[in-house]
Amino acid sequence: MPAKLIKGKEVGDKVCADISAELKDLYPKTDKVPGLGIIVVGEDPASLSSVRHKEKQSKKLGFYSEVHRLPATASTEDVCAVIQQINENNQIHGLLCQLPLPENLHEKAILKAIDPGKDVGGMHPINAGKLFSGKRGYLPCSAYGLMQVIDFTKQPIYGKTAVMISRSDIVSKSLALLLLRRDASITFCPTLSGDLPEICRTADILVTDAGKPGLVRGDWIKPGAVVIDASVTRSGEKLVGDVVLEEAVKVAGWISTLPAGGDDPLTITMLMKNTLEAFKKRVMM
Numbered sequence: 001m002p003a004k005l006i007k008g009k010e011v012g013d014k015v016c017a018d019i020s021a022e023l024k025d026l027y028p029k030t031d032k033v034p035g036l037g038i039i040v041v042g043e044d045p046a047s048l049s050s051v052r053h054k055e056k057q058s059k060k061l062g063f064y065s066e067v068h069r070l071p072a073t074a075s076t077e078d079v080c081a082v083i084q085q086i087n088e089n090n091q092i093h094g095l096l097c098q099l100p101l102p103e104n105l106h107e108k109a110i111l112k113a114i115d116p117g118k119d120v121g122g123m124h125p126i127n128a129g130k131l132f133s134g135k136r137g138y139l140p141c142s143a144y145g146l147m148q149v150i151d152f153t154k155q156p157i158y159g160k161t162a163v164m165i166s167r168s169d170i171v172s173k174s175l176a177l178l179l180l181r182r183d184a185s186i187t188f189c190p191t192l193s194g195d196l197p198e199i200c201r202t203a204d205i206l207v208t209d210a211g212k213p214g215l216v217r218g219d220w221i222k223p224g225a226v227v228i229d230a231s232v233t234r235s236g237e238k239l240v241g242d243v244v245l246e247e248a249v250k251v252a253g254w255i256s257t258l259p260a261g262g263d264d265p266l267t268i269t270m271l272m273k274n275t276l277e278a279f280k281k282r283v284m285m
Helices: 008-030 045-060 076-087 107-113 125-133 141-152 169-181 196-200 265-283
Strands: 004-006 035-041 064-070 094-097 161-165 185-188 205-208 226-229 233-235 238-240 254-257
Touching (some): 008 141, 035 045, 035 265, 045 064, 045 265, 076 107, 094 265, 125 169, 141 169, 141 226, 141 265, 169 185, 169 205
Parallel strands (some): 004 254, 035 094, 161 185, 161 205, 226 254
C-alpha cells in the first residue's frame, strides 16, 4: 500500500481552525486580540516573502500585526532599539525577528534582546533552556510544526525509535527534545555515518534535514515508518528534498515533505499558535 502523503497546509488548517475557535471564545472575555510584531532587516527576497506570508496569516486569523522594516545598513543597536520599543508595547504580545539577518549584525545579541515572554519564535536562550529542561516555554516553530505532523498520523511515539539525519538546532535537535518528552528513543546521524542506511532502517520515525538531495533511498526506510523530509535544496532549476520520494512512497507508512519554493504554512501557523499563547499569558492573568 503506498504511503499516505501529509501536506503541511492540511495539518496547519486544522491548527488554524483550533486557533479561530479559541479566539471566538476569548474575545468576548477580553475585548482584545493577539498582537504580533515582526522585524525584518534588509531586502533579502526570501525574508521579505516570508514576512508577507506571516503578515497575511496574522490578519486572516484576526490578529493585530505590525511589521518593522529596517534597512540593511541598520546596526545591531538600531535593531535592539526597535526590539525594546516592541517589548514595551502592550498591544504586541508576540515578537519575531526574521532570520537570517545581514552578516554585519550580531544575531545572538539581537535574539537575546527580545522579551522571553514575547519570543514567539522560540529563539531566546531562556526558551531554548526551557525546551532542553522539559519546562513550558515557546517552542521553535519549525520543530513545533513537525511535531504536529507526527501527531497527525496518530501513530504511537512512546517507546518508538526516531532517527535524525541532521544536527540543526531549530529542526532536528529541537524536535528530538520534543520526542524525548514523549519517551521516544533518539539517534542522531551525521551524513558521513558509515552504517547510515542500516541505522535508518531501525527508525519508526525518520527525519532528515541534511541538505543532500537523493540521500535517503527507499531501501533505507523501515516498512510503515513515518518519514519527514524537512530539507529543501536547489538542484539545477528544481527544489528537492533529501528523500527519493518515488521510492519512499512504496515503503513508508506516512511521508511529509516541505513545500518546494514556498514558505512552510505549518511553521507560520505554529508562530500564530505561539502568539495566541503569549496573548493568553498577558491578558488572562
